[in-house]
Amino acid sequence: MTDSDDFLSSVRSAAIFGASGGIGQALTDLLVERGIHVWAGSRSGNGQQSAHLTPFAFDLTDEQSVQDAAEAMGENPPQLVIIATGVLTLAGGIGPERSYRKLDPAVMAEVFHLNTIGPAIIAKHMVPLLPRKERSVLAALSARVGSITDNGLGGWHSYRASKAALNMLLKNLAIELARTHKQAIIAGLHPGTVDSDLSKPFQSNLADGQLTEPKESATNLLTVLNGLSADDRGSVFAYDGQLIAP
Template sequence: MQSLPPGYRALVLGASGALGSALAAQLRDDPRCATVLALGRSSTPAVDFNAPATLDEAAHSLATHGPWNLVLVATGMLHGPTGMPEKRLAGLRAEHMAASFAVNTIGPALALAHFAPQLAQGERSVVAVLSAKVGSIGDNHLGGWYSYRASKAALNMVVKTAAIELARTHPQAVVAALHPGTVDSALSAPFRGTKIWRPARDAAHDLLAVIDGLQPQDSGGFWAYDGQRLPW
C-alpha cells in the first residue's frame, strides 16, 4: 500500500469471512503496515453485524489504538437461516429482507459512524466497504435477488453520503464502495458453477490495488476489483 504513510495502521471488520481474512493476511505481509487489527465474531473485542452493540463496544475499546489510516468493512449476507435470494416478488419475506439490511446496510453504516472519528487527520486515510455489483441500480438488467440488491444499494447511498460529510473534516480521506467479484466463499457457495469464481486471496490483492490508487476526488465512488467505476 504505497499510497498510505509508512507505518500505517489498518482495521479490518468482518475478518471471520473468507475475504476479510484474506485482506487482513495481505496487510500483515505489507512491511509498510505497522498494525493490522482484524475483528470478527470470535475476536477480542468481538464484532457481529447482527448485534449492533458490539460495534459501539469495539469502537470504545479501540479508541486509544488508532488513529487508523485504513478501515475495511468486509461483510455481506446473501443467504442464511432466513432464506435464499428471492427470484420473484412472490418470494419476498419480511424476515429475510430485515436480516439482509441488518448485515449489508445497518452494520456497515454503524461501523462508519463509530470508526470514522478514529481516522487519521492531516494525512491520507481510506474507508472501504464491500458492496456488490448487483447493488447497482443502473446496472440491474436481470432482476431478482430483491433483498440483497436493495440492501447493497442502500449501503452505496450510505457510502456516498458519508464521503460528503467526511470531506469536511478529513479532506485527504477516501470513502469507497467496492465490488470484489464472485469470490470463493461461504456467501457464494450455494451458487457454485454459475459464475467464474476467484480465490479470496486474488480478490483481496485486487481490491487493495484499487484502494491504493484512489484519490480524495474519488471519495464516494463505487469501484469494481478491476478498477472499473460502477454506476449507482
C-alpha cells in the same frame, strides 16, 4: 484513480471487520505481511494476537460491541478501515428472492440489517478514529448488483436493494466527511465472485474462470484502494478498478 503506492506504505494500523471470512482473512494476511498492524474483527473474536495482529469480537446486530471495539482501537487508531461483511444466503439456506412472490418482510429486514445498517453503524463509530490531517480510507464490500443503472435481470430483491442502500450511505458519508477530513476517502468495493461461503451455493452455475480465489481478490482490492484519490469519494469500484455506475 492513480497508480500511487503512497497510501498503503504510509498505513501504520488497519481495521478489518469480517476478518474471519474468505476475503477478510486474505486482506488481513496481506496487510500483516506488509508490516501493518491489523485489528481483525470477527463475531467470535478468535485468533492469536501478535505484534501485528489484534483480534476483536463484534456483532453487526449489537451496536455496543462495535462501539467497544472502536474505543479499544483508540490506542492505535487505523488509517484504513475495511468492512468485509455481508450476507447473500441467510441461515437455513434462505437465498436471494428470484421473484416478488417470495418477498418476506422478516427476511428483508435481516438482509438489510446485515448488509446496510451494520456497516453504517461501523462507520458511525470508526469515522471519529480516522486522522483529520492524513490520508485515510474507509471502504465497504458492496456488489455490482447494487447498481440500479446496471440492473438488467431483476431478482435478488433484498440483496440488490440492501447493496444499493449501502452505496447511498457511502456516498452520504463521503460528502459529510469531506467537510472535516480533507484527505479521507469513503468508497465501496465489488470483489467479483470469490470462492467463499457467500458464493458457494451459486458456484455450480458459474462459467470457467469466473471464480476468484480470496487471496487474488484481496490483492486486487488493495491495489484499487491504493489508487483512490479525493475525486473517487463516494464511488463504488470493481476489483479491476472500473467504476460501477450508481
